[in-house]
């Protein structure tokens with residue numbers, strides 16, 4: 294989780310996370326939790342009856358409004374602080390290159406900063422929430438699936454050992470040489486999409502779908518979850534089975550690739566998809582290469598098989614589950630340290 298948080302904060306604000314208790318991570322995590330508690334996008338009563346925005350906050354039943362106002366203050370602090378820091382560093386000429394510094398500089402060059410200031414702040418602020426929870430969910434689903442399916446873990450580990458060996462860590466150049474791992478990752482994207490109903494969209498002009506007229510302004514939610522459970526495309530959809538994506542031609546894979554729905558659709562398709570795919574590949578391949586992941590044991594020494602249990606809500610991830618994760622050998626510790634010194 295810290296790796297994901299620091300990757301996104303570095304890309305967005307040039308902020309390096311160097312300690313366990315990082316101020317920006319703390320603020321952002323708190324904002325993400327409180328936002329989820331205030332109500333998922335498209336699920337709060339005011340989304341369906343917009344006139345309720347004028348409902349006085351002192352009347353009974355105004356909880357949706359008071360919690361939104363409280364969360365809003367926290368979200369504002371979370372996005373203002375790091376943005377302010379980048380602007381100050383730019384003024385002092387010490388800003389690290391990042392999305393925010395690039396957007397601010399471009400905007401100054403174009404003479405549009407006045408109008409774009411708040412937009413840039415919002416764009417940068419949206420990346421943390423959008424990028425961390427989702428990627429963390431896929432990675433925890435990976436750990437859960439590996440604990441429940443030791444045979445899949447072993448196959449992936451054998452493949453990495455044969456292709457990469459033991460003297461270095463896998464990197465993005467190894468991707469095309471690891472078909473089983475690629476199939477396993479593709480199955481992760483299908484098995485549990487972190488945003489099961491995507492992000493609510495709005496129809497910007499009247500549309501007709503399957504005989505239903507959707508008036509302009511209607512909220513539309515894509516049922517990503519049901520696409521992942523389409524039995525015609527994915528037989529026995531509740532079974533975690535990487536092999537369903539193995540030995541396919543490019544066209545065959547393109548026709549059933551779950552990444553076509555897990556990352557959303559159209560003009561608002563996830564813009565962080567490529568980063569997410571790289572991060573997921575690097576973390577899963579490196580964990581498989583250096584660690585043994587398996588079942589933990591109860592006090593009587595019996596292995597515990599965790600159930601597939603996921604949180605419900607706007608974003609969904611595995612519920613807390615027991616597992617064991619240990620370095621494979623003393624040699625891997627050495628390889629990891631060497632890689633860290635080299636990068």
Ligand code: HEM
Nearest residue numbers: 423424427428488491492555556557558561562563565569
């Ligand atoms: C496995 C990881 C991820 C998954 C499954 C995922 C999934 C999604 C989905 C389903 C949407 C809604 C698309 C739509 O409206 O149709 C979305 C939007 C978005 N994602 Fe991701 N995402 C992931 C990682 C990331 C990362 C790493 C970033 C940033 C670095 C990111 C940034 C965003 C942003 C900014 C939006 C809003 C785009 C808009 O509304 O125009 N996502 N993502």
